[in-house]
Amino acid sequence: MKYADRTNFMKASEIRELLKLTEDPEIISFGGGMPNPKSFPINFVKKITKKVLKEHGPQALQYGPTEGITPLREVLIKRMEETRNIKCNLNQILITSGSQQVLDLVSKILINPGDYIVVECPTYIGALTAFNAYQPNYIPVQMDKNGMKTDELEEKIKASKDKPIKFIYTVPTFQNPAGVTLSLERRKHLLEIAETYDIPILEDEAYSELNYSGKDILPIKSMDKNGLVIYTHTLSKVLSPGFRLGWAIGNEEIIRKIAIAKQGADLCTNMFVQFIAKEYIESGLIDKQIPKIRRMYKRKRNIMLKALKENFPEGSTWTKPGGGMFIWVTLPEKINTKEMFEDALKAKVAYVHGAAFCVDGKGHNAMRLNFSNTDDNKIEEGIKRLGEIIKERL
Numbered sequence: 443m444k445y446a447d448r449t450n451f452m453k454a455s456e457i458r459e460l461l462k463l464t465e466d467p468e469i470i471s472f473g474g475g476m477p478n479p480k481s482f483p484i485n486f487v488k489k490i491t492k493k494v495l496k497e498h499g500p501q502a503l504q505y506g507p508t509e510g511i512t513p514l515r516e517v518l519i520k521r522m523e524e525t526r527n528i529k530c531n532l533n534q535i536l537i538t539s540g541s542q543q544v545l546d547l548v549s550k551i552l553i554n555p556g557d558y559i560v561v562e563c564p565t566y567i568g569a570l571t572a573f574n575a576y577q578p579n580y581i582p583v584q585m586d587k588n589g590m591k592t593d594e595l596e597e598k599i600k601a602s603k604d605k606p607i608k609f610i611y612t613v614p615t616f617q618n619p620a621g622v623t624l625s626l627e628r629r630k631h632l633l634e635i636a637e638t639y640d641i642p643i644l645e646d647e648a649y650s651e652l653n654y655s656g657k658d659i660l661p662i663k664s665m666d667k668n669g670l671v672i673y674t675h676t677l678s679k680v681l682s683p684g685f686r687l688g689w690a691i692g693n694e695e696i697i698r699k700i701a702i703a704k705q706g707a708d709l710c711t712n713m714f715v716q717f718i719a720k721e722y723i724e725s726g727l728i729d730k731q732i733p734k735i736r737r738m739y740k741r742k743r744n745i746m747l748k749a750l751k752e753n754f755p756e757g758s759t760w761t762k763p764g765g766g767m768f769i770w771v772t773l774p775e776k777i778n779t780k781e782m783f784e785d786a787l788k789a790k791v792a793y794v795h796g797a798a799f800c801v802d803g804k805g806h807n808a809m810r811l812n813f814s815n816t817d818d819n820k821i822e823e824g825i826k827r828l829g830e831i832i833k834e835r836l
């Protein structure tokens with residue numbers, strides 16, 4: 443078979459390969475990035491499903507508009523304004539098969555081979571998988587506890603004047619994988635940079651509801667007066683990732699372009715799921731569910747933070763996420779977490795090595811730990827095992 447050149451850029455996600463190794467039920471895995479199945483509102487879904495079939499059966503099982511059904515878009519417009527202070531109209535929002543599809547479609551309409559994308563270091567690996575198919579180059583920008591270093595971003599953009607930079611990708615709130623949140627000052631600075639250099643921002647807020655600190659920072663999109671931010675969000679973390687329901691908000695022109703790209707991809711998002719999602723939000727069930735999820739994940743985060751403090755050797759540091767599902771650990775320089783993975787598997791514990799998330803070759807001594815999907819009593823044991831392995835390596 444003679445494959446297209448672009449397939450040379452489409453590598454199987456390293457994480458997925460690694461995670462296959464951790465399917466053994468005896469392994470305590472902090473590797474995956476999955477919501478906890480206990481967070482799924484199964485009884486709510488049962489109730490809603492019946493209602494949807496009764497009231498909208500024929501429509502829910504039919505093809506639908508590429509932009510998504512109007513009632514769901516209306517409900518989301520209201521919710522986005524109430525919870526994220528984002529204002530948009532029906533022509534500025536489009537329903538997608540998860541926010542992952544937004545990452546793909548935005549790439550499809552913006553990236554020519556050889557173009558540049560700014561990404562955080564580390565960044566969401568699924569975004570790289572989506573972008574890579576369109577053969578971009580990357581401009582990596584480092585992060586600290588306040589998110590992307592926007593001063594560094596500005597310097598790099600200035601130094602890349604002649605390069606076609608198509609967008610800046612950011613996960614500003616409870617980032618995957620680093621667990622950090624972009625400060626308000628930096629959000630403003632980022633937008634200012636985008637406006638000055640006329641570069642769109644792709645803002646991915648997948649985790650904003652998973653907030654355990656009570657402190658909320660509004661998205662960059664809420665400050666965007668010139669339609670330069672393409673915003674994406676999802677129901678994967680507060681309803682069901684299996685439903686594959688996300689959305690994009692952007693200016694009318696870009697939403698139209700995304701809709702055309704989506705027609706070629708899947709015609710429309712799952713109609714049945716759109717009706718269920720609309721009911722879930724409109725009936726207020728979502729607001730009953732979110733506090734339950736927050737309580738569960740906050741408890742797990744606290745258990746993991748405590749265990750890290752008790753078991754990881756001196757010279758290790760880690761982020762203290764105010765929300766989301768991940769902690770990013772940086773170990774002493776001499777540890778290579780990719781090499782150490784073998785020892786971890788032997789000790790029946792798993793994580794994802796840091797370099798997998800970095801396009802600049804860094805992160806060799808870092809690891810991402812997921813805390814949402816491990817039983818409370820296993821979190822402590824898993825971290826203890828990891829601590830022992832690290833100490834042995836040192």
Ligand SMILES: Cc1ncc(COP(=O)(O)O)c(C=O)c1O
Nearest residue numbers: 540541542566618648676678688
């Ligand atoms: C930062 C980020 N964006 C997007 C996604 C994709 O989510 P979905 O396609 O389920 O909405 C994920 C999933 O883990 C994520 O972590």
